[in-house]
Amino acid sequence: MSENVDATLAPQRLGPPRSPISRLLESRLIGWVALAAALLAPFVTASPYSLNVMTTAAIFVLLASGLNIVVGYCGLLDLGYIAFMAVGAYTAGIISKSFELPLLFTIPAVLVMTILAGLIIGAPTLRLRSDYLAIVTLGFGEITRITANNLSVTGGPSGIFGIPGLLKIGGLDVENPAVLYYLTVLVVSLFVLASARLGKSRLGRAWRFVREDEDAAEAMGIHTYKVKLLAYIFGAIWGGLGGVLFAAHLSAVSPQSFIFLQSALVLMAVVLGGMGNMRGVVIGALVISLLPELLRDFASNRYLVFGLLLVVVMVFRPQGFWPARGYERERATVDVDPPAVATEQGR
Amino acid sequence: MTAVLEVKDLQVAFGGVKAVDGLSFSAHEREIIAVIGPNGAGKTSAFNCITGFYRPTSGSVRIKGLETTGKRPADIAAVGVTRTFQNLRLFPDLTVLDNVRAGMHLYGGQNWADAILHTPRFKRSEAMYTDEANYWLDFVGFEGARGVPVRNLSYGQQKRVEIARALARKAELLLLDEPAAGLNYSEKQQLLVLCGRIRDLGTSIVLIEHDMGLVMELSERIIVMNFGREIAVGTPAEVKANPAVIEAYLGKDDEGAQSNGDA
Amino acid sequence: MKTGTRKTVLLVIGAAMVLTTAGCGGGLLSSGASGAATPSGPVKLGMVVPISGSSAPTGAYMKNGAQLAVDEINKAGGVLKGRKLELMVEDEACDAQQAVASANKVVSAGVVVSVGGYCSGATLPTLPIFQKANIPMIIPAANSQDLVKQGLANVFLINGTGKQQSTTALAFMKKSGFTTVALVDDNTSYSKDITTETQAQIVADGSVKVLLNTSVTAGESDYSAVVRAIMAKNPALVYWTGYYQEGGLIINQLKKAGFTGKVMVADGSVDPSLPKIAGAGAEGVFATMTQTPDTIKGAERWIANYKAAFNADPGPYSTQSYDAVRLAAKAIEDAGSTKGADIIKALEAIDGFSMFSGPLKFTPEHTLSSGGFVILVIKDGKFILNALQP
């Protein structure tokens, strides 16, 4: 195949999107603008209520960015994602309460527990077909909640309350809602960034290959099972840390916070925002968590609206409102030097 | 010199149907072998056994002297096999470059921590991925946009991308499943040249093909299959003269029409 | 990220900071307590109750009861020399997260006293929020022991506690001669609290025997498993401590299974829907409940007022919510201020304030000195006061 390929066969619409809104969303600046907005918001309104709403929204963004790894990148439908948050919140709550430790010091234990949870849920089920997997994760989510409700170590139905704050050093009291808010925004933006970066790495590509075609991915030497398990574990870690923030924020953890509805809400944020596209997911999460607070009339019917939206978006825009962009920048000049390794054999 | 690929008494059955029934052959370094035979002869099933997508009922597959029978596809790929599929199996929503990068997954060069922290190692490794992907696209003569989803491309372009992806794996053994299907005459000629250049890289090629002209011109040895068995093997000239082959291909009625058609 | 972009970002942040500090109030840099009521404006009371979710009807009863008291007090001239009361109702949905959001909302709005709290599980995480804001909570319905266990100064329960309810239940069992009992809860915080307490008191007392203590999962239709377990033990009395939805089903299924003993329910099941769901099995079911207007002698006028105001019958916790508002007004008046600490002191000092549940005096742990629980019975599909009281 020499160079005389008929290039006119290729479709014409190849470049980046042209509409100003898409351009804004694709811009590298948008992350910084969003962060600045989050940091400045308390200067506009800092009532306990608005801080509470904003902190809740930030935690929700963290959850959505975690689920995006599982559903968006890797294409595994997880209907029980909130279980990981439950594991994180309960682990943090139980340890910090029984040892009177600030929540920050429970994070190593939380990581261990959520990774374990990811392995326990993922290891036996990730070989299943995607629709079976969805139901199994839903089952695990419910099992987690009911177990927390029935055990005494988790405080039974009342759950755990009076959980110490994240940290207390001298005058800096993290229990202060504004300080907690800033800390949450900091942690969440770091994790959103990390998850976006993971998406654009070798592992992130492997997740997408698995999502698009498992057999082809296997043929390229990608251990699909391991890669899926990794997606699960990363998702679990994001969820578990969301749980720690949740415990710090509410100072209480109870089973009612981990019902299926919550998993579904996080899923809606990911799907409506745009599976696999971190910017879209963040916007989706903000819309889903803030809209009911802003529009009172909407709040009572939000689940109906979200449900209908899910169907409409799937039918008309299966990639979500802001899908992952399908193009990337190309090299400026033609590279004539063969890469050094190109003629070597093997790895 | 050990064979790059050694297949011995390979058998695979679905329920009662034996798709492959005692196939044996081997491929040596820098050799181009064609597997031909009527539809349903078990060619693709044999490929799927070699690459681990089917588990053989009995028999063995050795690649570079290593027993790979019954291993999972990813592990076999790691030993040194790469392949294309009968019907394109690209990642349709991903870009051309990303599709080729899939072939380089095994090179590593970065882990998840590098990715999160954007270490210098990560940046080097990403640059390497991009450079090599471009190199292999150039190698197969791919022209056109490389940063767009591959589903936007024409069929011929997609075929090239799939070969580039397989080459990027840089394995000693390349299995091509009907690479010429759906290509026009000039594209087939380019494919012929490309296969020679691939062999010059030191890669052995085993290909399934229906286009007899191409097969005769390209391959050093031909294996003819029918009903899951090998009915003839030899150089193009030998095979052409083999009465069993003539019967399998031309014996009855219009099977010969396949000689220049697609599956 | 190029340095150019970073500079732009810093510029944007800087500009926005200047704008916000110069302009609007209410932000971090603005001085003074945000949203606090001006000394002459209305005195705000916050009420976080379930407006949505499965407990929504009760939330409506509570809201109306509280509103009735607010209207009456305002008509009589308000508090603190003519300042009006204002009720702010927010949804808890029986969910911790929602309750916390709503609690923060009423705190931000500058309420002086909280008069809400229905689901114990949802009310628990709101305690620290009101405590930090130093706002006294007069909790009309939620009554889990966990609410007062932490010994927070600002928390006052004016519903009888699980403990007091259990005491009444046990006294009634003894007086009516039920010697064997099965305790069934629905695995919610409120319900479990009562069964745990009842079990403990029965064991300590020794004259009644607990044959079975079990939980069911709320929200299902088929409770044949627990029905079978009860039938196998055949206790003289089944004490159901969950809510009315499941209570009705269990009573109905017990009846169908041929259970001949009696059933008693706790206050969460006292709802006009219970007899409807329970069907024919409902007659003769007992309940431990604080007084409802229906059962209080001389409350006819109150009921008439309620009906006139809302065109609906009062329901569970209408009276408690009504009393919570009256109590809040009384404490504000006594304290002569809207400061949390003063109101708490005034609440602790109250002695003999007349309420539906009887004259009020708080115990040191801020619960009612007497629970005011009575025994109701279902007759002709309605809860009425039982002839025999413990």
Place this chain on the structure above:
Amino acid sequence: MTQLIWDGLFVGSFYALIALGYSMVYGIIKLLNFAHGDIYMLGAFIGFALLTSMGGIPASLSLGALLIVLLVSMLITGGAGVLIERLAYRPLRGAPRLAVLISAVGVSFSLEYGIAAIAGPNPRAYPIRLEGGVFEVLGARASLPQIVLMLIAAGLMVALNFYIQKTSTGRAMRSIALDSNASLLMGINVNAVITRTFFIGSALAGAAGVMAGAYYGKIDFLMGFIIGLKAFTAAVIGGIGNIKGAMLGGLVLGFVEAFGSQWFGGQWRDVFSFAVLILFLTLRPTGILGERVTERM
């Protein structure tokens, strides 16, 4: 003990009725219809609306009235099922499975909260109640309504089985389940058959909803969620896509749950049945009666 078996059988027949719809739809278009449990809820509410609009019904006529309401509700829920397929699933045929599943979750939410918006979030007491004599059989108490309802359920299942085995539509359904493209080539109107499948499956779930409302006496907008999952479990236990398997799975799950809650206590019942589901899916995804499907590329 016999009581346990009887109770398990009774609950199991409800599971089986709903599981049938799951299994039929899955068998034909490989779609896990997440909203199927909500069709059951919809049936209960339609029955409720019909009975309420009929006004007071004397107790003597309640069974007859119930049968009429049952039929009408089945027609309406069947129609609803067809409509859902048209609007939410058909446009996605050929789309990734993830998209269809998410669409199904969306339908489930729309049904639940749509009903909550129309009928209010509070549980409703059913206007008629099936009360009747009680028999003592081998130490188990069985009531007349239970027997009537199980007979109705059994009748529906037998009729369905006949329909699938003996009629041309049934044959078409089975052939689509095997290979929908080949069926299309053989001149089968695939869309029409899928529509019919949704109609029948949804009608059966609607029937189960009305029956549950009349027997248990309480309905609410979330009643379909858990039972939908249970029915899916039943379908998996029996072998998803297999009609007889769905019936068997329903009965087995009924028993398993009855025994499970006996041993572990009622609060662990759901944990127990989900654990059974997970075990089956991981160890024997083809269920008891399911056939092994050879995986081909």
